[in-house]
Amino acid sequence: MAHTTASGAPRDMVLIDQQPTTFNEADALVHSSDPLHPANHICSLCRQFYTHGWVTGTGGGVSIKHGNHIFIAPSGQQKELMRPEDMFVMDFATRQYLRRPAVLKPSACTPLFLAAFTQRGAACCIHTHSQWAVLVTLICESGLQNPSERNVFSMKEIEQIKGISRGGAGSSEIAEGGRKVGNLGYFDTMQIPIIENTAHEEDLRDTLEKAMVEWPEACAVLVRRHGVYVWGKDVAQAKTQCESLDYLFQLAVEMHKLGLKWV
Numbered sequence: 004m005a006h007t008t009a010s011g012a013p014r015d016m017v018l019i020d021q022q023p024t025t026f027n028e029a030d031a032l033v034h035s036s037d038p039l040h041p042a043n044h045i046c047s048l049c050r051q052f053y054t055h056g057w058v059t060g061t062g063g064g065v066s067i068k069h070g071n072h073i074f075i076a077p078s079g080q081q082k083e084l085m086r087p088e089d090m091f092v093m094d095f096a097t098r099q100y101l102r103r104p105a106v107l108k109p110s111a112c113t114p115l116f117l118a119a120f121t122q123r124g125a126a127c128c129i130h131t132h133s134q135w136a137v138l139v140t141l142i143c144e145s146g147l148q149n150p151s152e153r154n155v156f157s158m159k160e161i162e163q164i165k166g167i168s169r170g171g172a173g174s175s176e177i178a179e180g181g182r183k184v185g186n187l188g189y190f191d192t193m194q195i196p197i198i199e200n201t202a203h204e205e206d207l208r209d210t211l212e213k214a215m216v217e218w219p220e221a222c223a224v225l226v227r228r229h230g231v232y233v234w235g236k237d238v239a240q241a242k243t244q245c246e247s248l249d250y251l252f253q254l255a256v257e258m259h260k261l262g263l264k265w266v
């Protein structure tokens with residue numbers, strides 16, 4: 004059995020740095036025997052997402068909002084090897100870290116995850132580097148599907164579209180801002196905006212927030228040549244929407260190769 008950390012360092016070294024002999028209040032935030040506790044859940048989700056090719060090579064990530072606490076994985080670490088004690092915990096109201104593991108840095112995706120929690124009332128946000136998501140943004144960029152839709156991915160009349168909600172988070176009939184909620188129907192056109200990539204992940208925040216405002220029904224934002232951010236009112240909704248979208252992105256790429264139109 005490999006006794007190494009997500010960064011590849013011997014596990015014992017990090018245990019000395021990160022696990023004080025006295026179990027303090029900050030550490031209590033990430034220790035639970037409940038597999039659905041956010042600190043445990045992020046680790047198991049990352050292991051699953053790794054097998055889909057969504058978070059390989061340290062890319063991508065996931066964050067969970069639990070009450071007033073935001074759980075965030077560390078930056079630049081192997082996502083499939085995450086441990087609960089590697090998690091950062093932020094107070095949502097004050098944006099102060101309640102727990103910062105020594106040595107590690109919080110994910111560069113943090114401002115993007117916070118945008119989903121703040122603007123959409125989401126409780127989970129997933130970022131993938133899925134090749135299907137990247138390819139869809141490249142096909143849109145080429146204008147070969149629809150020259151007037153380089154900044155949005157549209158699809159309709161595919162059964163899996165019914166797995167996508169309008170807005171991704173919220174449970175009432177009409178959410179804040181007047182947008183409709185509930186899932187898309189078979190004859191609805193699903194539209195996912197595409198924003199341009201930036202040199203640094205955190206610099207995506209302004210355009211991602213703008214896209215959230217301009218596309219109030221979208222439950223995700225594609226990032227050109229990079230991946231996708233998908234959110235939901237809870238972990239289950241964020242995860243299943245991410246799965247449905249990845250299915251649709253792959254299908255779209257295969258349809259494109261066959262010369263078929265998406266809408």
Ligand SMILES: CSC[C@@H](O)[C@@H](O)C(=O)COP(=O)(O)O
Binds near residue numbers: 060062063077079111
């Ligand atoms: C392969 S590096 C990818 C990163 O630059 C970034 O795009 C990403 O998704 C993960 O950022 P991280 O700060 O490691 O959580």
Ligand SMILES: [Zn+2]
Binds near residue numbers: 130
């Ligand atoms: Zn990324």
